[in-house]
Amino acid sequence: MPGSTSNGPLASSDREKKEAKSGKASGATTPNASRSPSSVSLSLLPRLKMPRIEAPLPHIEFAPFVVPRQRRLQTAAVAIWSLMVPFTIAFFFLLCSFPPFWPFITIYLIWLFIDDAPNQGARPWPWFRSLSFWKHFAEYYPAELMREAVLPPDRPYIFGYHPHGIIGMGALATFATESLGFSQLFPGITPHLLTLSTNFYVPIYHEILMWMGIASVSRKSCANILKKGPGQSITIVIGGAAESLSAHPGTADLTLKKRFGFIKLAIQYGADLVPVFSFGENDIYEQLSNEKGTTLYKVQKKFQHLFGFTLPLFHGRGILNYTIGLMPYRRRIVIVCGRPIHVERVANPSQQLLEDTQKLYIEELMRIWDTYKDAFAKQRRKELTLIA
Template sequence: MGQQATLEELYTRSEISKIKFAPFGVPRSRRLQTFSVFAWTTALPILLGVFFLLCSFPPLWPAVIAYLTWVFFIDQAPTHGGRAQSWLRKSRIWVWFAGYYPVRCVSADLPPDRKYVFGYHPHGVIGMGAIANFATDATGFSTLFPGLNPHLLTLQSNFKLPLYRELLLALGICSVSMKSCQNILRQGPGSALTIVVGGAAESLSAHPGTADLTLKRRKGFIKLAIRQGADLVPVFSFGENDIFGQLRNERGTRLYKLQKRFQGVFGFTLPLFYGRGLFNYNVGLMPYRHPIVSVVGRPISVQQKDHPTTADLEEVQARYIAELKRIWEDYKDAYAKSRTRELNIIA
């Protein structure tokens, strides 16, 4: 991780004058990988920019108004399984995207006659491994888990963003609301959803070499699985926290309190992260090239109950955490050699 000089070093030591530019002789395959990651990380501002550009042409206003009416009052796709397009999920651009880090998936045996709730850990700054594994077919989800229909879940607010929402829906990404989760699992055997359990709170703990998980108080996804009779599947992505650096924001610091206050108001937070650039290796906001290995754990079966008790939730959670810890212990020496501390469930 030598390239990951801290932001403080870059500016307080005038390291900005020592930018390490990429050579002209970089292979075409690596250029394509970098472009695909850049395209994804800039998709939101680009698509919003296109939308506002369209709004600047008065002849298009009737179409814009009709589209916004559709988005805010009519379209139910975000809570009804999305509009996944196989051609997009299997597009070559996602193979380049996964190859950039690279991302790969270590699978488990998941029969297609069951319903599944995947719990993804850790959140990381953005969750690139979750995108590659569960929102695309770049790492071979359809081959590794034949018969399963995956849906990566994200905040409902993302589906209020014009044009960008259409990209999410075409990838099969849906709202993480309870209504959405229930509608997906009610589709029957083979239905599967992926929840990045730690959420915004965990993104603030995404520092290279660490694995601090926000999990103890996260029981909503467990209650969902019990009510729907779905198996719980923990997924741990080694390397997810290593693709970005982040300003020091230990609990109790002024920066951490400010970020938590922002989260309380807007529902998400803004990690102050840094990475590499499009044409250099040490200054920018693109992720570093660092392997991400997502290990899919053994499914945890539950007894279906419409009204699970607190004891039911705690018993299933204990089994879930035990399986997550098993994954860590079995694979940490292979995929987390540069760790600075062990797996830690902080909240």
């Protein structure tokens, strides 16, 4: 018995070694037999190659921290104007949060809706139009104004501005401020840039438009200004909201073929017509592709039909970067005022007279384009086209 007791563990150990050896020789998987299927699959995970999904990220070019003071002032001026409507609305609601102001706010709102100044030529303040703020605004792009002919102040004028662009920054700098020296180039001519009547119902913003001499584009407003006589002028962005949908860099697609309203006004009030072309106006913003017939184009046109204006899906640069944002890009704008087309006053012009006058107007506009396109539209992708 003692012999069996002392030899038992040794015999057991020998048997385990033999079994282990035989297991290796026969390819048995005894050590893994107790593993679950999940543990086996998990052990294989490191060997699997997962596909790499690379999402294209836009390369954002940030503005340097240190830039000349003048450039900062220019950027600030354009940023403030670009956000003027939300700024004024926010400030108005801030005032509304103080009950002591409520009586004054009520009176102001009543006056805002009954004020007829937008139809009477506004209330321009020369000192406001001449602020250095506007100089910084114009130098941002930079924008410049060219005159092809002297305009005698012995008659009224209608300036037709092309193209509309996304917002019409060149028109603002030229006709609503003195940043480009309009009064020096056209002495004796009082400019009135025209815009949609709805803009005059925005509190506080209404006053800013008045001080800049901006008036309503309604027929009543146009007639009241032109009736004031020699030296008065109005500027109409002829293409309007419809043309803003065609504002793509490198193009000049104009909505003009069926625009006879301003021609008729000029004939009825004896106002000479002055075509104005703004080289670079379409280049300061990028717009989402919206070719005619696409779903986006149809939605934008439907919106325009319902509300009288449209919403181009556009972008520019940001305040702190050069890639994406709502500020316009720094791209040169050159506004060329062409030669005036003399118009004889006729109370009830015929359709033939309207068409003949429009033909002269279009010919002068095309002459401006052909004369300066190689100098100011070098990056154009197509020629000036009348699309509607």
